[in-house]
Amino acid sequence: MNLLFCGDLVGRAGRDVVVERLPGLRRDLALDFVIANGENAAGGFGITQKICQELYQAGVDCITTGNHVWDQKETMAFIAGDPKLLRPANFPEGTPGKGAAQYQTQRGKKVVVINLMGRLFMDPLDDPFHQIEELLSTYRLGGNADAIVLDFHGEATSEKMAMGHLVDGRVSLTVGTHTHVPTADHQILPKGSAYQSDAGMCGDYDSVIGMEKTTPIARFTKKLPTERLSAATGPGTLCGIFVETDDRTGLAKRVEPVRVGGRLSQTMPQVQAAAKLATA
Amino acid sequence: MNLLFCGDLVGRAGRDVVVERLPGLRRDLALDFVIANGENAAGGFGITQKICQELYQAGVDCITTGNHVWDQKETMAFIAGDPKLLRPANFPEGTPGKGAAQYQTQRGKKVVVINLMGRLFMDPLDDPFHQIEELLSTYRLGGNADAIVLDFHGEATSEKMAMGHLVDGRVSLTVGTHTHVPTADHQILPKGSAYQSDAGMCGDYDSVIGMEKTTPIARFTKKLPTERLSAATGPGTLCGIFVETDDRTGLAKRVEPVRVGGRLSQTMPQVQAAAKLATA
Amino acid sequence: MNLLFCGDLVGRAGRDVVVERLPGLRRDLALDFVIANGENAAGGFGITQKICQELYQAGVDCITTGNHVWDQKETMAFIAGDPKLLRPANFPEGTPGKGAAQYQTQRGKKVVVINLMGRLFMDPLDDPFHQIEELLSTYRLGGNADAIVLDFHGEATSEKMAMGHLVDGRVSLTVGTHTHVPTADHQILPKGSAYQSDAGMCGDYDSVIGMEKTTPIARFTKKLPTERLSAATGPGTLCGIFVETDDRTGLAKRVEPVRVGGRLSQTMPQVQAAAKLATA
Amino acid sequence: MNLLFCGDLVGRAGRDVVVERLPGLRRDLALDFVIANGENAAGGFGITQKICQELYQAGVDCITTGNHVWDQKETMAFIAGDPKLLRPANFPEGTPGKGAAQYQTQRGKKVVVINLMGRLFMDPLDDPFHQIEELLSTYRLGGNADAIVLDFHGEATSEKMAMGHLVDGRVSLTVGTHTHVPTADHQILPKGSAYQSDAGMCGDYDSVIGMEKTTPIARFTKKLPTERLSAATGPGTLCGIFVETDDRTGLAKRVEPVRVGGRLSQTMPQVQAAAKLATA
Numbered sequence A, B, C, D: 001m002n003l004l005f006c007g008d009l010v011g012r013a014g015r016d017v018v019v020e021r022l023p024g025l026r027r028d029l030a031l032d033f034v035i036a037n038g039e040n041a042a043g044g045f046g047i048t049q050k051i052c053q054e055l056y057q058a059g060v061d062c063i064t065t066g067n068h069v070w071d072q073k074e075t076m077a078f079i080a081g082d083p084k085l086l087r088p089a090n091f092p093e094g095t096p097g098k099g100a101a102q103y104q105t106q107r108g109k110k111v112v113v114i115n116l117m118g119r120l121f122m123d124p125l126d127d128p129f130h131q132i133e134e135l136l137s138t139y140r141l142g143g144n145a146d147a148i149v150l151d152f153h154g155e156a157t158s159e160k161m162a163m164g165h166l167v168d169g170r171v172s173l174t175v176g177t178h179t180h181v182p183t184a185d186h187q188i189l190p191k192g193s194a195y196q197s198d199a200g201m202c203g204d205y206d207s208v209i210g211m212e213k214t215t216p217i218a219r220f221t222k223k224l225p226t227e228r229l230s231a232a233t234g235p236g237t238l239c240g241i242f243v244e245t246d247d248r249t250g251l252a253k254r255v256e257p258v259r260v261g262g263r264l265s266q267t268m269p270q271v272q273a274a275a276k277l278a279t280a
């Protein structure tokens, strides 16, 4: 199965590049399933129901989130009615929405997406290392799941790598989000799971983590209150990670970054099957 | 001028890959100056005088550090006598060693290296955003410096990007260190400075930030004391960033990642001049 | 029932003042039950089996702890065999020892002690606000418990006060520990539970939180490594909180600080019943 | 000289108790100078020019602040024109207002007030341990200052006690603010300076650090966004610290807490001179 995970969409720049590029990527990469982290899609702060619909129409099959999930007031109301929108599973019991779900691809494959949040340098939610064990006793790769993708939304590389190794062999992909910068450490871990510390954002990289840069710089240099942050509006780069899974085991056969549009160095996996299909 | 900056060397795996590969890189990339962050070179914790010598002999021209600089007791004694070893400039007044220095290349070019530490999610040193202004009023690109490289050792991508933009046009390269994971956001910023949020470590990437993975995983899952962390011993990847500067302005003409050895995807800039020299 | 809770014992100074004064306090305050936080009893770092015995013999009925509980290696081995020694209940499942227990006083009253750790500015354990609900559905004041004492080991006053109000009416006393400074906000909350943000340490107050002051000052001023911290050795002040509970409801009728010995201003509740008993 | 320092005024409850009680305290305690921390005076968030005037009229001679100083937009505009209003001295250069000033009492004595902010668990300002050295080389007790009061606004008791000892013998009083809970560790340190880790707030103690308690409790238990915090409106306790200085040395002869009004246990120094004056 061919999967694509797109990192935190930040504002219009992030949404535009995803909406514009995703249809082509679905075709060129022969994608079976697409996940995008949408926690900053609405001007940098949260996500709205309208934006969710826009992303689904562009070809996103599941939206994950993170610490910004509740920034838009409406989210708490509509999340329970939207099975494609996840929030970190380790919010306390009773939190609206859910943190993991199973989806079916057009070809009938079962994809499980899990969303968890780290705790190092972040507001402490419930223990993600405990929760992942419970979730992975429910969802079993090669059993009731053809692929399992874990979006581990966190700050610290140590926590992300520890999680990646902990679930190595039990998920198809562990991918970090939240830092808004893509990492170049994508690899298949020893037991067969793909891993990348951070997918990076989909957004304008002439910015401070996707936000117009003047205000953040002022905050660091002056330590005084500033106006609200606003999303940067230059051309966005779509940053994502492509994984080809083994249909038999659900483990990763291949993991490669995708970076298209905007300022960052461009990179795109070459997918043979897709090429063949395209010429057929 | 052609510059290479290598991220945090972690333990023997990190030292070995640098010592082994650097001579070839100096030749193939026609390098004029090589900087390496050595804060984790001694088993993951600090650096010794002997390791410094080993790295200089391998072709490192300057060693920067970070929060781990004092992990080896001897460092405080020998740093003042080693002009090639820097510690973050924003330690309080009276701290042994220095945080910025000017070096001369074999071709007579002046390279300034500045080492600063971020404060977000880290022990608060003096204000790096203030200190960089003082340093950049001393060292002027295109004036008394042919190239200026800033190693901004920090945790948070927001702080690193803010710094990168603040000094854009006034340095050749701002490169982050400390997270031990290379980022794929290398770019030339609008005013001409090269930028990368983190160079990544030189070390074994089948690990938790370069340390043998069992112990860190246990810390996250059990919250109990463990044995000391020890550096992972598998084959290391050298992670660095290559910058070609404009001899006239000192700004960046080109910035590309270097990843050789070990587990990570391999990448190497193609340098024409070097190719020509090699065949001449 | 008359209860005394003594804050973190720090090193020999803390142990000495408790061992010396507690027998007199048990008599003068007609104490039914005595709890002491022992997380720093062994030279400032953890607690040993020998120290536990010393404290039990001096009249301590139950020892609570906190983030320093595992500083002495032996603790993990002996804690399961010592029903009077607690560690924070919100360590992950599988942690040795337990975080809450029911004890019987000499007069046959049932006292429940609960130990939890806060998460603000501390290593994140499991959610204490969730866990207290589970514990208080097991232990019910006026039901299976004649008194319930909660030691909430934490840094931030906001988290402590929030906890105090959350359990108001359901415990006899919520008392904070960990800051090593006694607070003067002891009060009976609106629904009848006694509260104090921090009991303060039992230790030498000519110090930095109980440790010899030169080294901590050097750490703050120089940002360089120092020798290990060692407990200050001047005369200790016993800092504790005295609560008289209503035998019918288990709620607090009276809450007053105890400070005896050492440098701090001295204060001692006047207990009529005890005076009468003593003269009888 | 007789000095009173009142901790963070929180909202109307804090202002009311200070305005009501201060005239009597000035008389009964024969006060020469009164300082109050006003960072939460305006509904819990910052301070306005109108509130400053109200406090000056009630008998406050100097207002210190902390991390909330800029919460009200107008403060940045009027602070430069108000010599009695201080902000932490360790904000970066160029910050409006000042962090230390010398005042004259009605009897012609010179009182210096210094306001600094800690960095442990707080936004990192410039190094307060460095800055205090500069300030204390300008202001010398027994030289150009008859009394020096340091308001060290911080979270961690370790940082506050380290500061207290560092300046012991060079100030009349080091008093902490920011935690909104009074500590009972007031003492005269070995070299003669009075010390208290936190003055506590002037505000309603049936609250979470002065704010209406429902919302803060919800934040801790649910980890979801809530309405804005609002100041609690029950009767306030004035929490302060009284110091009598030696007119010759400027050091402390006596230090005692003041707690009047509201829920906390009441305490008031007995001042002979004042008693005599009153009966004269």
Ligand SMILES: [Fe+2]
Residues within 6 Å of the ligand: A008, A039, A040, A066, A068, A178, A179, A180
């Ligand atoms: Fe994000």
Ligand SMILES: [Fe+2]
Residues within 6 Å of the ligand: A039, A066, A067, A068, A153, A177, A178, A179
């Ligand atoms: Fe995030």
Ligand SMILES: [Fe+2]
Residues within 6 Å of the ligand: B008, B039, B040, B066, B068, B177, B178, B179, B180
């Ligand atoms: Fe490092």
Ligand SMILES: [Fe+2]
Residues within 6 Å of the ligand: B039, B066, B067, B068, B153, B177, B178
């Ligand atoms: Fe580091």
Ligand SMILES: [Fe+2]
Residues within 6 Å of the ligand: C008, C039, C040, C066, C068, C178, C179, C180
């Ligand atoms: Fe403690």
Ligand SMILES: [Fe+2]
Residues within 6 Å of the ligand: C039, C066, C067, C068, C153, C177, C178, C179
């Ligand atoms: Fe503690």
Ligand SMILES: [Fe+2]
Residues within 6 Å of the ligand: D008, D039, D040, D066, D068, D177, D178, D179, D180
């Ligand atoms: Fe405050």
Ligand SMILES: [Fe+2]
Residues within 6 Å of the ligand: D039, D066, D067, D068, D153, D177, D178, D179
């Ligand atoms: Fe504050």
